[in-house]
Amino acid sequence: MEPIYLDNNATTRMDPEVLAAMLPYFIERFGNASSAHAFGAEVSTALKLARGQLQALLGAAFDHEIIYTSGGTESDNTAILSALETQDGRDEIVTSTVEHAAVLSLLGYLEKTRGIKVHYIGVDKQGRLDIEAYCRALGPRTALATIMWANNETGTIFPVETLAEQAHGAGALFHTDAVQAVGKIPIDLKASCIDMLSLSGHKLHGPKGIGALYLRKGIKFKPLIKGGHQERGRRGGTENAPAIIGLGQAAEQAAANLGCEQTQVRGLRDRLEQGIVQSIGHCLVNGDAGARLPNTSNIAFEFVDGEAILLHLSRAGIAAASGAACTSGSMEPSHVLRAMGVPYAALHGALRFSLSRETSEQEVQHVLDVLPGIVVKLREQSPLWRDKYPASDAEVCNYV
Numbered sequence: 001m002e003p004i005y006l007d008n009n010a011t012t013r014m015d016p017e018v019l020a021a022m023l024p025y026f027i028e029r030f031g032n033a034s035s036a037h038a039f040g041a042e043v044s045t046a047l048k049l050a051r052g053q054l055q056a057l058l059g060a061a062f063d064h065e066i067i068y069t070s071g072g073t074e075s076d077n078t079a080i081l082s083a084l085e086t087q088d089g090r091d092e093i094v095t096s097t098v099e100h101a102a103v104l105s106l107l108g109y110l111e112k113t114r115g116i117k118v119h120y121i122g123v124d125k126q127g128r129l130d131i132e133a134y135c136r137a138l139g140p141r142t143a144l145a146t147i148m149w150a151n152n153e154t155g156t157i158f159p160v161e162t163l164a165e166q167a168h169g170a171g172a173l174f175h176t177d178a179v180q181a182v183g184k185i186p187i188d189l190k191a192s193c194i195d196m197l198s199l200s201g202h203k204l205h206g207p208k209g210i211g212a213l214y215l216r217k218g219i220k221f222k223p224l225i226k227g228g229h230q231e232r233g234r235r236g237g238t239e240n241a242p243a244i245i246g247l248g249q250a251a252e253q254a255a256a257n258l259g260c261e262q263t264q265v266r267g268l269r270d271r272l273e274q275g276i277v278q279s280i281g282h283c284l285v286n287g288d289a290g291a292r293l294p295n296t297s298n299i300a301f302e303f304v305d306g307e308a309i310l311l312h313l314s315r316a317g318i319a320a321a322s323g324a325a326c327t328s329g330s331m332e333p334s335h336v337l338r339a340m341g342v343p344y345a346a347l348h349g350a351l352r353f354s355l356s357r358e359t360s361e362q363e364v365q366h367v368l369d370v371l372p373g374i375v376v377k378l379r380e381q382s383p384l385w386r387d388k389y390p391a392s393d394a395e396v397c398n399y400v
């Protein structure tokens with residue numbers, strides 16, 4: 001059997017049509033879009049088209065609201081640093097405890113080196129933001145509120161459209177890291193008041209090393225990368241034409257497949273999740289069941305090490321992710337699951353399955369065939385498990 005890839009929140013396979021769209025722009029059409037001759041013009045025309053494709057996926061009112069960057073991380077950094085430079089007299093940021101490292105590590109650095117005050121808003125057991133605490137943290141000194149659209153580990157979706165209105169109520173800008181949301185759920189920026197949004201090509205079957213920052217028309221901005229007049233002077237450096245064109249193609253396909261995410265992908269995800277919960281006891285599903293990405297399932301297995309399950313899955317040709325992050329050589333439970341207060345016994349046993357439109361029914365069935373055996377075996381080897389459940393192999397007790 002072919003290896004099974006269920007780690008699409010880490011990165012996705014590039015769509016072959018995306019590659020086909022990119023290829024001519026490496027050799028045949030290699031021009032610099034800024035050049036005033038035919039070599040430049042054909043690239044410049046293609047870039048314009050690609051910008052329109054991404055604009056359509058985002059529902060942005062103007063194509064020049066898109067600034068291309070090197071990826072989600074650069075977009076997040078640009079948005080945060082720009083807000084601090086343009087919002088006079090405001091030096092505070094409101095964010096959540098469950099953001100991606102692309103946001104959290106910059107904010108930690110700004111706290112240390114620039115004395116910026118950051119308010120970290122917590123989440124409940126289901127991963128939902130404490131909206132009251134969020135509103136209380138917003139004030140006359142808030143430069144920016146930055147809250148992710150959807151969490152990469154649990155798939156929990158945050159009500160960013162409302163959060164943006166609340167930020168505006170305090171006179172602050174609102175940014176969202178939508179790297180996991182774009183291409184998976186409908187987005188219509190012209191109908192919202194979100195000021196800035198980050199996205200990344202490789203999370204939606206596009207190329208790596210390309211992303212974009214949406215910047216609403218009229219919002220003050222300071223570039224992170226100063227250079228030439230590319231991107232209307234908002235991000236210097238010769239355009240990465242093949243990647244931008246690939247991202248455009250990926251965006252067009254994502255738009256055409258949005259329905260499939262809600263039906264096919266969601267259906268397979270639910271089948272996988274329900275199958276696991278029904279056949280393996282003592283596990284819990286992490287995330288907001290009512291507002292979750294259609295492709296993501298995060299399940300914590302009590303009294304087993306997630307890393308050990310991953311290893312056995314990997315030997316069976318199945319690629320998933322654990323909730324852990326490797327920090328200086330040792331495995332630390334994820335900051336997201338800790339923020340959610342996942343019980344200790346389950347904290348180290350979390351797995352993330354992230355599907356895509358390429359995931360098949362057979363693949364899901366194969367995981368359901370092999371995973372229960374792996375968990376039962378690992379639990380039999382666990383002294384903690386044997387102490388707690390002396391003769392409970394067949395018992396099924398879920399607290400989902």
Ligand SMILES: *Cc1c(COP(=O)(O)O)cnc(C)c1O
Nearest residue numbers: 071072073100102152179180200
């Ligand atoms: C992957 C990811 C990023 C980083 O994007 P890159 O393009 O890899 O820099 C940022 N935020 C979230 C939520 C992500 O999942």
